[in-house]
Amino acid sequence: MEVFCRFCGLSNFRISRFRFRASDLSRLLLLRLPVRCMNCDQRIFLFLPQFLKLRNELRVRHQERHGSR
Numbered sequence: 001m002e003v004f005c006r007f008c009g010l011s012n013f014r015i016s017r018f019r020f021r022a023s024d025l026s027r028l029l030l031l032r033l034p035v036r037c038m039n040c041d042q043r044i045f046l047f048l049p050q051f052l053k054l055r056n057e058l059r060v061r062h063q064e065r066h067g068s069r
Helices: 022-029 048-066
Strands: 013-015 032-037 043-047
Touching: 013 048, 022 032, 032 048, 043 048
Parallel strands: none
Antiparallel strands: 013 032, 032 043
């Protein structure tokens, strides 16, 4: 299942930093974690399974670009 940005409709994301604010903390309690769209720079929250899948895909892409070390 691919995730698309609700602002621009593309699916190019990076992991965003967690902010210790009430809004981020409440989302964390719901197991939602932040990612940022690389196209429109908007921040969205993904549920934990989607987040983990995206993180794994980004790790694989990084290893492919930089070779296995």
